[in-house]
Amino acid sequence: MDALTDLLDGPRARGAFMIRSTLNPPWSVRIQDRAPLTLVAMVHDEAWIVPDTGTPVHVRPGDLVICRGPDPYVVADSTSTEPQIVIQPGQHCTTPDGTSLSEAMDLGVRAWGTDPHGTAVMLVGTYETRGAVTQRLLAALPPLAVVRGDTWRTPLVGLLDEEITKDEPGQEVVLDRLLDLLLIQTLRAWFSRPEAEQPGWYRAHGDPVVGPALRLLHDDLTHPWTVADLAAKVGASRTALAQRFSKLLGEPPMAYLTGIRLAHAADLLRESDATLDTIAHRVGYGTAFALSTAFKREHGTSPQEYRSNAATATA
Template identity: 80%
Template sequence: MDALTDLLDGPRARGAFMLRSSLNPPWSMRIQDEAPLTLVAMVRDEAWVIPDSGPPERVRPGDVMIIRGPEPYTVASGPRIEPQIVIVPGQRCTTPDGTSLSEAMDLGVRAWGNDPDGSAVMLTGTYQMRGAVTQRLLAALPALAVVRGGTWRSPLVGLLGEEIGKDEPGQEVVLDRLLDLLLIAALRAWFSRPQAEKPGWYRAHGDAVVGPALRLLHDDLAHPWTVSGLAARVGVSRAALAQRFGKLIGEPPMAYLTGVRLAQAADLLRESDATLEAVARQVGYGNAFALSAAFKRERGISPQEYRAGAATA
């Protein structure tokens, strides 16, 4: 298992918000839904994405936008159009003065907009949960990443467009999995660009020493790893592994492993009802006490407090 697989194998889309928007210009939407991650695929016409911090980006058919939250942003048919629609938490839409637009812009099953035959068509998929492993991935992304249609090929946008309007048994699960696949494909395309500022764990995947070490760590978090034991498995000296790992990843092997373990533990606490003892053993801690001590040292609260806060949220 590689680092990207591990990051995406934790919190998967579950009940993600999915929508096909049809709009005639001029239109402008202020997105204030506080979602941690949103994908927008431009199917027809063009649009502008205007982050609160950063320059506006023009997007064309075939482009896919990866938008990191929870900061607000604007999507519009032009860069200087004042928002007419505001999207708030819960994916409710209103006018800027708070009047509901949900009924007026409802065009059917997961269809929305000001005209069913609008010139602009977009597919939107929004991840609603905030998992700790996802945060490690989000930290490697800019506020807005645009994967240009001319730089990659994928049938997923077309398939998502076909499925998004269906209302059949199990449809939410189908759409969740398609969104996951589209996210993975878009991330791979984004990080594969020649000019991409890849995170250390992504660059290290292809390294002859650190790549195998990362795969060993991610493949078996519960193993009682040491630097010496990991170096022996990779076939290099302890000093060589530590130096190479620190140079590429930016932290020592055991510090990296601790961060991944605690992130996985946070996801399990948030998304499952497993006991603290079971979570501890699954992520490589001998018992609940050892996990609690490490978790509180890292996050400032106990695992029980974290789980209670996540349930309340």
């Protein structure tokens, strides 16, 4: 298992918010739903994505954009078009003065917009819940990550466009998995760009020493790893591995291991009903007390408080 696989393997889409949006110009939508991650595929026409702070991004047919929340942004036909629609938390859409537009914009099963035959067509998939493992990925992304359609090709956009408005048994699961696959492909394409500011764990994946060490750590979090043990497994000296690891990832191997263990623990606290003792053993801590001590030092709150707060936020 590599670091990107590990980051995406925990919090998967579950009932993600997905729509096929069709609009006629002039149009402008302000997104302030506070969702952690949204994927936008431009199918027809063009658009501008305008963050509250930062440079507007021009989006053309075939482009895919990863929008990292929770900061708001505007999607519009032009940077000069004032927002006519506001997407609130819970995907409730209103006018700028708060009048509900949910019924007026509903064009059918996962179809939304001002005109079913609108010239601008976008597929939108939103991950509405935040998981601790995903947070490591979000930290590696800019507010807007754009993969240009003329630099890569994927059959998934066409398949998603075909499936998104269907209403068949199991359709929600089909769409969730398609969204996950499209996100993974888009992330791989974005991180592999020559000009990309790749996170350390992504660059390290191809390193002949650190890459295998990373895969060992992600493959078995429960193993009582030491730097010496890890170095022996990858055929390097302890000093060489520690120095190379710290240079590429910005932290020593054991600090990195602690981070991913606690990130997995946080995700399990949020996503499951497992006891703290069970979670501790699943992420490589001998006892619930040991996990609780490390977790509080990292997050500033106890595992029980974290789980309670996550449940309240979800509700």
